[in-house]
Amino acid sequence: MSKPRAFHEAPLPLFGDPDEALAVALADPGKLPSYITDHRKRLRERFMQGGAQALPDYELLELILFRALPRQDVKPLARRLIDTFGDFGRVISAAPARLQAVTGVGDAVVQELKIVEAAAQRLARSKVMHRAVLSSWEALLDYCHTTMAHRETEQFRVLYLDRKNVLIADEEQARGTVDHVPVYPREVIKRALELNASALILVHNHPSGDPTPSDSDLAMTAQIAQAAQVLGLVLHDHLIVGKSRELSFRAQGFL
Numbered sequence: 001m002s003k004p005r006a007f008h009e010a011p012l013p014l015f016g017d018p019d020e021a022l023a024v025a026l027a028d029p030g031k032l033p034s035y036i037t038d039h040r041k042r043l044r045e046r047f048m049q050g051g052a053q054a055l056p057d058y059e060l061l062e063l064i065l066f067r068a069l070p071r072q073d074v075k076p077l078a079r080r081l082i083d084t085f086g087d088f089g090r091v092i093s094a095a096p097a098r099l100q101a102v103t104g105v106g107d108a109v110v111q112e113l114k115i116v117e118a119a120a121q122r123l124a125r126s127k128v129m130h131r132a133v134l135s136s137w138e139a140l141l142d143y144c145h146t147t148m149a150h151r152e153t154e155q156f157r158v159l160y161l162d163r164k165n166v167l168i169a170d171e172e173q174a175r176g177t178v179d180h181v182p183v184y185p186r187e188v189i190k191r192a193l194e195l196n197a198s199a200l201i202l203v204h205n206h207p208s209g210d211p212t213p214s215d216s217d218l219a220m221t222a223q224i225a226q227a228a229q230v231l232g233l234v235l236h237d238h239l240i241v242g243k244s245r246e247l248s249f250r251a252q253g254f255l
Contacts, residue, residue: 036073039075040066043055043059043062043063044063046059047060047063057082057087057088057091058075058078058079058081058082059078060088061078061081061082061088061091062074062075062078064112064113064116065077065078065109065112067112068108068109068111068112069108069109076104077102077104077105077109080102080103080104081099081102081105084102085098087150089149089150090150090152091113092113092116092117092120092150093117093150093151093152094113094152095152096110096114098152099113120146121146121147124139124142124143124146124147125143125147125170127139127142127143128140128143128167128170129167129170130166130167130168131166131167132164132165132166133159133161133165133166133167133201133236134165134236135165140159140201141239141246144203144239144241144246145241145246148203148204148205148241149205149241149242149243149244150243151205151207152207153175153181153207154175154180154181154204154205154206154207155172155174155175155181155204155205156172156173156174156175156181156183156202156203156204157170157171157172157173157202157203157204158170158171158173158188158191158192158200158201158202158203159200159201159202159203160191160192160195160197160199160200161197161198161199161200161201161236162196162197162198162199163198165199165236168195168197169195169197171191173187173188173191180216181204183204183220183224185220185223185224185227186227188200188202188224188227189224189227189228189231189233192228192231192233193231197233198233198234199233199234199235199236200228200233200234200235200236201235201236201237201238201239202221202224202235202237202238202239203238203239203240203241204217204238204239204240204241205240205241205242206240206241206242208242209242209243209244210242211240211241211242211245211246211247212240212247213238213240213247213249213254217238217240218254221235221238221249221254221255225255235255236250237249237250237251237255238250238254238255
């Protein structure tokens with residue numbers, strides 16, 4: 001006859017990670033536990049009543065994760081993502097490979113996050129494309145911030161304008177590392193001629209968050225400005241996008 005189990009001999013959990021155990025438990029096609037159902041309902045109601053401002057980053061992230069993980073308590077994962085990347089914007093903008101390195105993130109989660117990122121960028125882009133850029137400068141800054149502020153590596157873009165300063169093309173010219181991006185002035189000007197552009201605006205980001213231009217930023221901008229002037233093109237500005245603000249070369253007297 002086997003010895004009765006003592007209270008201190010409780011069976012070991014099947015899973016080392018309680019979040020993993022919960023995920024498996026919720027994989028059953030039955031109803032969600034009421035505490036999860038109620039939490040989701042309250043979160044959705046708060047969002048509908050107060051908008052995104054009523055929710056901290058991790059709760060806004062939860063709303064997105066609900067769709068990717070309908071049978072799971074997503075709060076622990078939302079908090080892990082915020083802890084890993086820092087804020088909502090950096091989570092949404094993170095590379096798929098880095099996202100999948102976080103425990104609990106699979107293809108479905110990456111897909112939902114990338115859909116949100118694409119939607120945000122497309123919305124911001126629609127407010128500036130084929131419009132007079134100089135008369136909608138704030139919209140342009142919003143677009144640049146949305147597409148570039150949370151990137152983990154440097155990106156260099158050129159906005160090409162026609163004679164009426166209407167944005168006719170927005171193109172990525174190069175991608176780089178965390179603190180450098182290769183830029184070739186000749187290619188920038190060549191593309192302007194191909195598009196029959198009359199003016200251009202340079203934009204790149206500083207993943208460090210500080211938009212202060214480096215010596216190489218200043219030198220590269222001067223080279224492009226000189227080449228543009230020779231060919232009758234106008235370089236309106238060079239914007240450096242930081243985490244929370246943008247720096248304008250023209251406003252700072254660099255152009």
